[in-house]
Amino acid sequence: MTQKTSQAFDEARAEEFGNQLVGTYMGACRTLIVDLGHRSGLWESLAQGPATSVELAERSGLNERYVREWLGGATVSGYVDYDPPTKSHTLPAEHAASLTGETGANLSSLSPMITFLGGHVSGVLEAFRNGGGVPYSEYRPEFTEIMDDFFRRDYNSSLFDGYIGVVPGLVERLEGGISVCDFGCGTGHNMNLMAQTYPKSTFKGYDIAEDAVASATLEAGEMGLTNVTFEVQDVTNVPGDVSFDLITAFDSIHDQVNPQGALNEASSHLAPGGAFMMIDIKASSNLEDNIEHPVAPFFYAVSTLHCMTVSLAEGGAGLGTVWGEQLAVKMLHDAGLPNVRVLDSSNPFNSIYVCTK
Ligand SMILES: C[S@@+](CC[C@H](N)C(=O)[O-])C[C@H]1O[C@@H](n2cnc3c(N)ncnc32)[C@H](O)[C@@H]1O
Structure with a gap:
């Protein structure tokens, strides 16, 4: 019984x-x-x-x-x-x-991302019922502006001390002069700040979004920079003959249609002795580890209403915002990127993944 x-x-x-x-x-x-x-x-x-x-x-x-x-x-x-x-x-x-204010201390710039994504509930609900997703094109151009507004304050405050300075030896290499490429550069504020700070290095930013690349180029011109360029370029299909001493990806891998393809391209376009630096979400691949995470509700909401759905809309991997450290490390290894290390950033949102050849 x-x-x-x-x-x-x-x-x-x-x-x-x-x-x-x-x-x-x-x-x-x-x-x-x-x-x-x-x-x-x-x-x-x-x-x-x-x-x-x-x-x-x-x-x-x-x-x-x-x-x-x-x-x-x-x-x-x-x-x-x-x-x-x-x-x-x-x-x-x-x-x-x-x-x-214009620094990362101004948390009000996070609010437009939340209210903006609220406007996409109906579209994403359709995908709950029928599969697929809401493509990136449905989010632009407003997404580009809102993302820029949020990220640029973080870079104003934390780019040098919170990210670049955390990677051993990177500042010295940038000061000495290396070639850098940013995968999924968006509006490129981080590359422009780096180009200004490290005049002996050259910088390139690749992104599929024409509006973001146009903004990045405009800002580089306004800042009078001659060592940085931006191109509309899919980073899963980078021209074969180029290589870089440093490839970066700032929160730009997990929402891609083919994230493994992007990591593979990063691996194959690194010059000898080169490094790959990926800033991505600080979370675990296991749901149970994220329950106490202070900003996990934000991660899962943004994932459902943007990062996962834009990828699924194109038949992509749909990793989502919370793909997590374990899966990220596996995919970096699978791409052939050597010596994967995970470093902590100064904020609750991001980890820093560093791979050195
Ligand atoms: C979350 S945003 C981050 C932008 C920028 N790195 C920043 O920190 O402000 C992700 C960016 O990746 C770009 N992206 C997505 N898939 C891409 C691909 N296959 N090739 C190039 N860029 C891509 C998007 O257009 C978007 O601008």
């Missing part, structure tokens, strides 16, 4: 979870407020000093009625202090530190 075990319904647990869910929705609403403040420039305007809605509207050149409603949301969210007698709002310096 089989015994049926029934688990008692835990009322307290159910209530706690319901409250957690309400908190989740309040967080989502706050994300919308952060995004509106970020993209409108209102955080920057309010950081200049206390203001009523009328004063802030004048200061920012925006519509007072909308500014007033947004200030209401920012106040009840706990982001802004409010003085009822004067109807004045203040952004505390401690909050401005995470909501303003």
